[in-house]
Amino acid sequence: xxxQLCLLLAFVILTGLATACRPAAATPTPAGPRTLxxxxxxxxxVSEDVIAEFEEAHxxxxxxxxxxxxxxxxxxxxxxxxxxxxxxxxxxxxxxxxRALQAGIFEPYKPRGLENVPDELKLDPEYRLVPVDYGxxxxxxxxxxxxxxxxxxxxxxxxxxxxxxxxxxxxxNPATSSPGLCFLLATVGHFxxxxxxxxxxxxxxxxxxxxxxxxGWEDAYWGQSTWAGEGNRPIVVSYATSPAAEVYFSEGAxxxxxxxxxxxxxACFRQIEFVxxxxxxxxxxxxxxxxxxxLSEHFQEDIPLQMWVFPANEKAAxxxxxxxxxxxxxxxxxVSPEAIAxxxxxxxxxxxxxxxx
Numbered sequence: 001x002x003x004q005l006c007l008l009l010a011f012v013i014l015t016g017l018a019t020a021c022r023p024a025a026a027t028p029t030p031a032g033p034r035t036l037x038x039x040x041x042x043x044x045x046v047s048e049d050v051i052a053e054f055e056e057a058h059x060x061x062x063x064x065x066x067x068x069x070x071x072x073x074x075x076x077x078x079x080x081x082x083x084x085x086x087x088x089x090x091x092x093x094x095x096x097x098x099r100a101l102q103a104g105i106f107e108p109y110k111p112r113g114l115e116n117v118p119d120e121l122k123l124d125p126e127y128r129l130v131p132v133d134y135g136x137x138x139x140x141x142x143x144x145x146x147x148x149x150x151x152x153x154x155x156x157x158x159x160x161x162x163x164x165x166x167x168x169x170x171x172x173n174p175a176t177s178s179p180g181l182c183f184l185l186a187t188v189g190h191f192x193x194x195x196x197x198x199x200x201x202x203x204x205x206x207x208x209x210x211x212x213x214x215x216g217w218e219d220a221y222w223g224q225s226t227w228a229g230e231g232n233r234p235i236v237v238s239y240a241t242s243p244a245a246e247v248y249f250s251e252g253a254x255x256x257x258x259x260x261x262x263x264x265x266x267a268c269f270r271q272i273e274f275v276x277x278x279x280x281x282x283x284x285x286x287x288x289x290x291x292x293x294x295l296s297e298h299f300q301e302d303i304p305l306q307m308w309v310f311p312a313n314e315k316a317a318x319x320x321x322x323x324x325x326x327x328x329x330x331x332x333x334x335v336s337p338e339a340i341a342x343x344x345x346x347x348x349x350x351x352x353x354x355x356x357x
Contacts (some may be wrong), residue, residue, distance in 0.1 A: 033059075036286050039065040039086035039278070045306040046299070054293045058153050060286055069178060070096060077278065078103045087281040088290055092129055092274045096182060098341035101128060106276035109288055113295030117312045123337060129274035132294055135309035136329055137182035137269045139169075139262035140242050141233035142227045154235065155189055156264035160206060163166030167210040170224045170233040173356075175348050176215045182269040183237045184351055185340065189333030199347075203354045215356060227258045239307045240268060244325035248305070257325050266333040274308070303341045 010305075018134060024102040029082075033055065038044075045067065067073035070091045079090050092100045100106070106128035114130060116121070121131040139154065146153045154160055158263070160169055165232050172180030184199075193259065214220040221238055224231035228246075243257030262268075274292055275288045293299055300316035303309060 010274075012187045013343050031149065032285060033061045035061045035063050036283055036290055037063045037086040038067055038290070039067055039073060039077060039089045040176050041070045041091035041161055042066045042068060043307065044353070047302050047306065050299055050302045053298065054290065058286060058289055061148070062290070074100055077105055081105045081279065082194065084278045084280045087261050087287045088275060088280055088284045090132065090273070090275040090279055090294075092276070093178075094123060094270075094272045095178075095275065095340050095344070097123055097129065097187065098335040100274075100276075102341070103311055105279055107279050107281075107284075109277050109291060109296055111288070111291045113292060114312060116315045117295070123272065124274070128290065128357070131272050131278040131312040132275050132310055133300075133307065133309040134272045134304050136139055136240040136268055137179045137186070137271060138240045138267060138329065139183075140259040141262065142225065143258060145226050145234035150161065153260060154262050156262070156268075157187060157264075159203070160211075161209050162207075165209065165235070167212075168233060169206070169235040170214060170220045170231070171237045172217055172220050173213050173215055174351060177217055178271075179217050179239070181344075181348070182271060184347060185335045186266060187270040188335040188347060189335040197223075197273075200206055200350060200354050203351060207318040207355050211355070221285075235262075239308065240329065241310075241326045243327075244321050245308050247259055247325055248321045261327050261329075262326060263327060263329040265331045268329040268332040269335070270329075270332045271309075272312075293325055296338070303335065 011024075032291050044064070044148060051126070056328065065086050070093055073089075073091055074096055076085065089106070101124060108127050108132075110127040111130060116130055120294065124130070142152045143153070150157060154162075154165065159165065171183055174181040174184040186201055187199040191197060191202050193199065212224060216222060220236050221228055223229045223237045224233045226232060226234045235294075240261050240263070243259045243261065246257050246259060247254045275291055277284065281287050289304055295313055297313060297316050299314040301317075302312035303311045304319050304322050310322075
């Protein structure tokens with residue numbers, strides 16, 4: 001009996017030791033945040049708190065991959081399509097839309113919120129690229145200059161060839177500048193390629209009227225204008241939102257813009273920017289969620305003061321400076337993405353021959 005009690009006691013002790021030494025059941029560790037890579041042009045901007053909202057809601061980290069201007073960024077996305085560098089691409093505009101779609105690098109997705117975007121901004125019926133924002137490239141003019149000189153500011157493209165406006169306009173080279181290309185497209189759309197007076201006839205008259213050509217917007221606006229730089233050109237190809245930006249960044253010094261816009265029929269060209277999911281993404285669900293987020297009112301209401309363009313979502317509220325001073329032309333020039341893709345290089349070459357050689 002005593003032997004049996006000893007054996008029982010030994011068994012209990014050994015069982016207890018085995019239980020104590022057994023590893024405790026692992027407590028599940030929450031998965032770390034997934035990374036969503038967003039490839040874009042260098043001008044993309046968004047507030048940190050807006051991105052933080054998405055990251056917190058989806059346990060994600062958004063990694064930005066700025067890749068040059070819109071054309072250079074798209075080229076990188078196309079060249080890397082077999083091994084995509086990102087999950088989402090933002091920044092294709094209507095001047096590169098057909099090229100982007102023909103490259104076959106985007107997956108279709110119809111996001112939530114697209115019903116709040118005007119139909120005229122939806123240029124891809126398959127939803128491989130969906131609109132996020134838009135803005136107009138226009139001519140800005142120096143109000144004070146024209147008042148002091150007793151001159152009537154231009155209201156149309158035709159006005160730029162008036163003799164009294166000789167030597168007053170600066171434009172950007174369409175081969176090296178996005179606004180320069182958009183302004184060339186405005187002239188193509190307005191004057192056409194055939195008839196009694198074509199876009200090239202206009203540019204011949206502009207050359208005769210001493211138009212100045214710069215390589216980019218920065219030099220044209222900040223270097224050559226009479227209001228923002230030390231130049232002598234009171235008419236500059238810029239954006240329809242530039243007058244509003246002048247007031248905003250003056251931090252209260254200006255109550256009215258120093259500049260006005262030339263908004264006559266066909267004098268402006270509307271840029272529409274798109275976002276799409278890159279083929280081959282391993283984060284398809286997260287990419288879809290991010291595009292939904294980009295069309296949400298919170299994201300859309302952040303766009304104006306970040307990139308100085310209009311949100312695509314009509315329900316997004318605009319900041320007061322946009323309501324007061326940002327203008328939208330009623331009838332901008334229209335050139336289809338297909339025509340741009342087919343003729344872009346030929347139009348630039350013809351422009352170069354007429355204006356620079």
